Amino acid sequence: MLTIDAKNVDFYYSEFHALKNINLEVEKNKVVALIGPSGCGKSTFLRLLNRMNDLIDGTRMTGSVLIEGKDIYAPGIRVDELRKEVGMVFQKPNPFPKSIFENVAYGLRVNGISDKNFIEERVVQSIKSAALWDEVKDKLNKSAFALSGGQQQRLCIARTLAISPKVVLMDEPASALDPISTAKIEELIYELKKDYTIMIVTHNMQQASRVSDKTAYFYLGEMIEYDDTIKIFTNPKELSTQNYITGRFG
Amino acid sequence: MLTIDAKNVDFYYSEFHALKNINLEVEKNKVVALIGPSGCGKSTFLRLLNRMNDLIDGTRMTGSVLIEGKDIYAPGIRVDELRKEVGMVFQKPNPFPKSIFENVAYGLRVNGISDKNFIEERVVQSIKSAALWDEVKDKLNKSAFALSGGQQQRLCIARTLAISPKVVLMDEPASALDPISTAKIEELIYELKKDYTIMIVTHNMQQASRVSDKTAYFYLGEMIEYDDTIKIFTNPKELSTQNYITGRFG
């Protein structure tokens, strides 16, 4: 079964047609990178997958998005339940002003889990999965704000992993970080794909090439090309894609 | 004569020793990139060259910096005169809330030039040098805010060129821009070095490799290595440099 299956998706901000007939399928445990010039609709598409766009007034969608076969825009779908399945990591690290532990436990708690042992186990495991354990194990009760930007971003990833999502969405997760932290995040993504399906928006072509299995190139709300990353970066089908990735664009 | 010649420069923020015995020479019409992990002192060094650090209380410098042979920290140096010689472009595009024309004319006006024809000529020429003319020639009287981010940044460059600096400093000039605008800025830098000496701070190693003739690697306030860019990127002398540029750092 496909993990993500977007069919004929059209999206509008009021009158503005932001996404045009997008069809995109993602298999389990793959990393898909979305690239394209600014304003082409990458973030919009990403936020469609956990219905984060619902928060914006006057938006409208047609077509369907299936996550593990379930239509997430069907009536009766509980958005908060969906968002547990489809985690999200944002551009700027945004840990809550709580302790490191509580940050990771947050998702569990708001989802009604109160079993202490379970929470503790899950938190530790998530922090480990986010390759952060060694750096924070002695200060789980310290404020998350005391961490560096790169550590904060990994904490945010740990926080997302704690609720055991099937899909992890990342919108330019490293664009606010320095090269060293960026490299760590990229490594982490590479590790995580063993257990999760990941979709990442990035402005950094090299990043897309390094971390992803497949790459989708968006332009003016259309998905121009979607193929194996190596294909896109060595021999894209579309001239528009080639122009973009070789920097001949515009 | 060397365009920039920093000798035994030490710099302190109050107690914090931010730059340690930096010696760096730049020849005319070269592009020098400063790279290094966050907080290593790149921006501090850059801002030393037009005495922008003067604005911060409690800073202290020893050693000397010569621009075209003139010690810019000598007593009696007029900072505003110096800053005309050493232009600066910032991380985020920061045009003034004036028209495009007035933005570029600003530097001339504050320096006491009032000859209309001269100003007009200079403005046009600067905008052309900044590879922006075709895009703005019909709307010189429109607000600069109506331009896109990339255009704004080129406008800021034009504004700097208008006062005919000898050196142009750029602190991550493209980090807030998308890849297409970034590519344009990089191209522009490549063009500009025909007439200016350029020093650019960048977090983007690829950018450093693409635009610069020489690269300086900073680490914890020290300049670890300074060499031809091609040398740094194919065969750096120092292991620390190699680890940084190959991403093995930390």
Add this chain to the structure above:
Amino acid sequence: MRHLEQEINSLRQDIIEMWRMTISQVYNAGEAILSFDKDLAMQVSMRERKIDAFELKIDSECENIIALHQPVAIDLRLVLAVLKINSNLERIADFAYGISRILLANPSLILDAELITDSKLNSMIQQVNKMLAQGLEAFETEKPQIAAAIFSEDYQVDEINANVSRKIAEYIKKNPERAYECLQLMGVFRKLERIGDHCSNIAEEIFFFTDAKILKHTDKKL
């Protein structure tokens, strides 16, 4: 024009230049051997160092482009293709040099007209000259179909070469005292065969560059 494009254009110019020099080396070496022109051979021999230097230059251009510009897609394929074409060309030039060395090292290498005709040396030389020219044309015009012809031509070169051993052996049997010269001649054929081979490799690289197809070690029926 963009900086990377400029670099790539100049790389392209350089490899074409290298190509032309190589073509002229091979042509001259062939002429020299056919007309037993030692001066020409000397010329070829002296040009060798220049080609070597040019190879290094192109090699480092390619490396610099990769190290500094992170080319992708068509740009990357061009650089990688040039990298390989370059070493093939150098090799080819090397063989031309080898041929001229043979001529210069064997003042007594006076070849029997009959043997020459019989062994098809002339047509083999023409063939590789043609292949080299075709390669260059295919590269310059980015038309892989032109390169495609090279594969079948190389086949003919190989055929000539396969028969030449026998022809020369027969000749030796008749003229054992000329065994050494014949062995030297044999070397010329071997070298021409290798040139043909390298032309094939170059054709493969042209396909890789234009169409991202990898033809190496496949039969080249297109």
Add this chain to the structure above:
Amino acid sequence: MRHLEQEINSLRQDIIEMWRMTISQVYNAGEAILSFDKDLAMQVSMRERKIDAFELKIDSECENIIALHQPVAIDLRLVLAVLKINSNLERIADFAYGISRILLANPSLILDAELITDSKLNSMIQQVNKMLAQGLEAFETEKPQIAAAIFSEDYQVDEINANVSRKIAEYIKKNPERAYECLQLMGVFRKLERIGDHCSNIAEEIFFFTDAKILKHTDKKL
């Protein structure tokens, strides 16, 4: 470990594997020719396709690393060196195959023990085997000094080869009826010489990789 490091490690493993296969091909081809072992020659011949496939694999690994990971400094040098070492190894293996083909194509290629000793075939074979092994060791241990030995050894191989023409010519003069076999044998020597040459190239690449020194077309006095 980092993703790129993993990729590079696996590339390294692959080129070493390729190297080992090539070494074994050359060794077997040598053994086959020396002991006139057609079965062994057959084996070498059959392994050739595998090596070709492996070459392609490594080639595309290198290209992928360059396209996807933008390696710089030591990483880039490794990838570029591997790219070239790889094609050298393939070439070497090709020659081993060629030698085995000669054996298989000439059932009558029974060589005179005296000629063999005289022409130093044995020691030439040993020499190239050694050079190949040294190359691998230098690469694995990243010790360019080991590679340095290869240059002088190649010199010896060239020497043997330079004399072999004369030796064989003399032999032919004595036994003109065996001219064809001798020409074939000559081919074996040529191929061994080429292997030696390629080993030198590999050594150059090792220097490039470890020390970023470009030794090509220079005299290798270190």
Add this chain to the structure above:
Amino acid sequence: MQVKRFFEKLIEGFLLISGSITSITILLIVIFLFKEASGLFTTPVVEEGYVLAFNKENPIKHLNAYQIKQIFDSEISNWNEVGGKDMPIEVVRLSDLTNYYTEEELGAEFEHIPAKASELTAKTPGIVLFLPKQYVAKKFDGILLDHETIRPGDFFGGKEWYPTSTPSAQFGLLPLILGTFWVSLGAILLALPFGLAVAVYLAEIASMRVRNVLKPLIELLAGIPSVVYGFFGLVVIVPFLQQTFGLPVGETALAGSIILAIMALPTIITVAEDSMRTVPRAMKEASLALGATHWQTIYKVIVPYAKSGIMSAAVLGIGRAIGETMAVLMVTGNAAVIPHTLLEPVRTIPATIAAELGEAPVGSGHYQALFALGAILFLITMIISISVELISKKKYAK
């Protein structure tokens, strides 16, 4: 889960209700203020319970409050001055009846007053008789001016504020409006240059240390209650002005302006400084990097960029001055006359309300007049709020 849903909806409802409370308040203010205020224009010009009476022959049908006051103050003595025939006015108050009739004639219990009043009116052509309603005869032989109400023109154009005068209270807005205007104008003229200077100084020139001392001080002063400022004005500024200018009284418009200026300073300083501080650092550095001096940077970049904030500061300062009550009440002397110089006592709208509302009987004309003042004040501040809104929006419209 279902319970949780419901609970959330419920809370959302509460929040909505709370959110609308300010709007409701504004609405209520409008309703109450304007309802009471509009009562003013149905109030008779003549004091409640009294009437004015004229001779039948007198063509005068209307008199406004000011005319009545002038007539009774003998400032008008001929009917032609108010549009009637040329004959002298004869003012007769109830108590004056004894000049025309003896006590007996009027009756021991004054039971004959209605008849006599009627009679007197009938026989005196120039009469204007001011009479409690209870003494108006059933068949009164004359014209009664009892339905006449205060007209808006009287209120807005009225030059006198004298709510306790009889027979006709004076609710002329002009002196109050002008008082408010003069005091506020004086205040803002004093406060603006100083306020902006301090704002520029704090935002740009002062060192961090100086700023860290001054800023909390200014915030503190913003919090000091207006009565305290008023008190200070009363005990320090008022005597000071009296001595300096040799005035009969120190309580003058100028005293009010000075105190208001001081009170408006923190507002102006804080808003203007904040808006100058929001000028991106990058903007400032850009200017310096182009070789501009600091001062050039301030007036060419920072001030224009913060323009809308600075204008808001000015407008808010004016708003504060106009609406301020207690301090002004305490130092301006509260004379409801149209001022000619700043050195005279004046009375502002808010001070009037504060001073008089306690004494005005609920529902009386006076009470309603004060609400009308409140309504005017409310409108003025509304206009100010909206203009601030527009000014700060404009920043982004460009």
Add this chain to the structure above:
Amino acid sequence: MQSKRISQAIAFTLFKLMSYAVIVILVLILGFIISRGIGVINWEFLTAAPEEGMTKGGIFPAIVGTFYLIIGSSLFSFPIGIMSGIYMNEYATDNKLASFIRIMTNNLSGVPSVVFGLFGMALFVNTLGFGDSILAGSLTLGLLSLPLVIRTTEESLKAIDNSFREGSLALGATKLQTIQKVVLPMAFPNIITGLILSIGRVSGETAPILFTVAAYFLPKLPNSIFDQVMALPYHLYVISTSGTDIESSRAMAYGTAFVLISIILIINILASVLRNYFAKKVKMN
């Protein structure tokens, strides 16, 4: 070129002088009140009722009255104001209703205090029949401070980056959970300081209580919320302008002004201490 430097020197000197002039005036006011008032303060002054036409005795009833009014108005304005702020910033995101409410709130905050007095009198005292009472006064003051509380709350909430909300929602939290567990705790320090400062405002207001609660002289303490009380600001007004013997009640006036200022001072200090405390807490733990 010299001219641009000279103009800078002149301008900066001028600004500096003007600034210091202003600061001196402001400090003078404070210093004057404090120096005259501090001598008046003693135990009796703080705990006794006024005597002898308010020329003797203390201001205890006024202190208590002000205290009641602070409590009363806060009970009204805090919950409603905070909820309103939450509604405006979190729920009514960008629709017309929200901007209408926002304009209304701004307008309300610009309404002069005396108009609140008028309105309170009309609505609470007369229409609702509370009479002059703590209840009427508190409600009036509550309404007056409402825009302040709302604005403080809204601004504190606005200062919180949207990414925190999105972060919480993306973890499957509902909107209310997000507000409750992430947004409010983060905004809490700023809200609290804002609330404290609003108390300062309330405690000094005179005009709104003139006609809704304040008593000229009332030596006894109130028994219920329907009683009148004295209040410090009104008391100061009264004894400095219309006391029976203005001259001899001057000392009382200075004392009262001093107490008023002290309250403001304490509130400001409290607010800044809290602000620092919370700022540190966020950084530290």
